[in-house]
Amino acid sequence: MSIEMENPEVKLSGKDFASDQEVKWCPGCGDYSILKQVQSTLADIGVKREDTVFVSGIGCSSRFPYYMNTYGVHSLHGRATALASGLKTARPDLNTWIVTGDGDALSIGGNHLIHLLRRNLNVNILLFNNEIYGLTKGQYSPASPKGTITKSSPMGSLDHSFNPLALCLGADSTFIARSMDRDPKHLRAILAEANNHLGTSMVEIYQNCNVFNDGAFFTFTEKATKGNTTLQLKHGQPLIFGDNGDLGIKLDGFKPVVVALDESISPDDLWVHDESDQVKAGILTRFFDTPSAEMTLPRPFGVFYKESRSVYEEDVAIQINQAIKIKGEGDLNSLLAGANTWEVI
């Protein structure tokens, strides 16, 4: 989402966005890092605390608003998106952030998520994806890969998992991006970009649950592996990855192919990332197999796609103004009287 800022008189720091409440996530939880990056991003953006609202659902991540010294609503399981839609429609002026998890957004709240995306309200969604239910103590989530062993799936889960960003793109999301808890700089940059986008900004954040699903994303976050398993998307840049920047991605028709950069293949031959290309963004969201061997597709991070589309709450305001233009400002006495009256004398 995007909000034009006035220059606040006093520049706030990240700490000014922290509430007086003790943070109660498990020690070592990825949420701590995300909280810190959000707080410092808000300070960098220069938004006022009183104009900012955090809305969450239920789950570990959804305790987030209590730790922010802004307005905040800890809503019902799955309903942060629904509640925020009403709030933003009523109050387009508020800088509105939704904090949700993979269970909250993709399972119990799946319906509201896709409808928010199609309406395209100007809000930011932070989807903390840890591929597990943490607050209920470790059941598989709709983002858990099939076969995940948990207390509720001792023989392995049987459910095919959601691909969150592919789902969002399918719902005509106007901004989708992925980041991770363990790359603060990247996360801050993506949060700022999300905030600048006019429309619903969907940011999936890989977040480590060190108690119930420790290391779920280590292959993408740890130094030893991340070079060959991750792809940093940059608008206008060729898709290059690998420890030594020696691997690239080409498109063979609609099929992405990993190629080694050598004398025969130069960066000019590679797929160049275009944030405005919805078809290619669709292909990027399908880079979803866990990279296991060399020459398999890496997991992309960064902004996959963004487009400019009208924003719901603005359309609401436009329609109200149109109605006033056509019918005039509503007059209560004429409304009460209606079209046909008669007098009893």
Place this chain on the structure above:
Amino acid sequence: MVETKEEKKTVTILFAGDSGDGMQLTGSQFTNTNALFGNDVSTFPDFPAEIRAPQGTIAGVSGFQLNFGSVDVFTPGDNADVLVAMNAAALKASLLKLKIGGTIIVNLSGFDKKNLRLAGFLNDENPLTDSSLGKYRVLEMDVTKLTRACLADTGMTVKHIDRSKNMFVLGVLYWMYNRKLDTTLDFFKVKFKGKQDLIDANTKVLTAGYYFGDTSEIFTSRYEVKPAPLSKGVYRNIMGNQATAIGLIAAVRKANLDLFYGSYPITPASDILHELAKHKNFGVKTYQAEDEIAAICAAIGASFGGHLGVTTSSGPGIALKGEALGYAAILELPLVVINVQRGGPSTGLPTKTEQSDLMQALYGRNGEAPIPVVAPCTPSDCFDVIYEAARIAIEHMTPVFFLSDGYIANGSEPWKFPVSTDLVPIKVKKLSAEGDDEKYRPYVRNDKLVRDWAIPGVKGLEHRIGGLEKENETGNVSYDPANHELMVKLRAKKVVNISDTIPDQNIEIGENSGKVLVLGWGSTFGASKTAVTELVKDGVEVSQAHVRYLNPLPKNLRDLISRFDKVLVPEINDGQFVKLIRDKYLVDAIPFNKIMGIPFSSQEIKEKVLEILG
């Protein structure tokens, strides 16, 4: 030419036809004309859930009953004086509602072989030719044929011509009751604006019907129903759902707030959404949500943002909203929740009326989550009661239930409407002053135990609220045992305190004490009032009280009830309010129930009162 005039105090007409025959339109036109003439009017549309049920069958019959009179009328009438039957199925489905000796106007072409068979008349059975209608006066006319002849030279297709046949019948009735055609002619001009051929065709058919009444020999007399002695003032006709919508707009105007209306379409509540969507020039934000849960959650979000959030549904949708209702109760934000009740459980009887969601409104949530409940008793009363619902929600920072039902939602009556300055002001307890940074406590209460409404955008009032139990005053999350009990009691007491702001319960009809009190709520009002009025006239010691505030109940209700030997509680359910009365006051209130998807007749209530008097 006959010209005997018979004067009538009240007349009940039941229009019945196929759901595609336009009976609702015919009925509402006849209603508007009579209302503008000055009669008191009460209506009751009764239609199937299917949009176009199989043509010609009993399931597809759509009815519109109206009662109009030169005296006060409180119900759409127990039984009809006149039945208009557009086909055999309509006759079969509606005959029981006709008075013995009543008049049946039949459309002959609706009684051909096919129609008779579809209506279930077997082996060449035909009620028009056998003696089965001997107790009634039957007036036959071939409406279809006459309409076709009337429009033969217009070049219209038969299919289009047949759509106007209801106007022929309407014309006949206008002649029978000596009414002018003007209101309906004006209606054509608006309804068919830009389509002069349709205006002309309908005008022609309506007029032809009128002259048919005048010239054909089948009518032996005309009737005269003089204007009713309604109290002085300016009136309009209004339907319940319409009054509800207008009441919401009036309330936010008087409170100087914006209205956010989150709703998901459901019968019989959708007309409120339709009505509000017409009035965007009042700044109304209507939000057609993806489901019932989203509708209420969006409304709660809007209330957090400083709008009056309203959500509407019927029983099954309210069930889906249950979790969010408890949430609104613990947040302590204003929210109006409208339930236009229908027959249940589950999908039940979508287009039929019932009062069976009272317990759901009072108790249908997890945890201790009392919510105020109010209920209108007539179509126009929806305005006053929704206004009260909004007032209570805003002034007491609480969700409020408004329990209407299909009967009054779709029914209509003349309404001596107020002007803006007549309406009581609604005081908003919004905090606008900048608070002392870091120390704002959202759950500090005033002497009525109401907290402040701190709206985002105000510096210094930043705070977080949620569904977890909160510490008294600070609102911080708290699992402290004593604090939880305190908060539960505080929220309950806050709702009880609302009884200080509502009027005492009045006696509607009869003495302040006596043998029997007919104690009702909601849409049973008209039938009870008619019954008790007649009984009192006959010298029976009976009174009527009708409760509009169901939680909290009026403070004087205990005392009022105690002055009667017996309390009779008529309800369109299996006995819900009666349980509340027994629970609250330990009185042996007598339930009187009907669960047929249709309202009580006044006769039923009269007989029950006489029965318990012995």
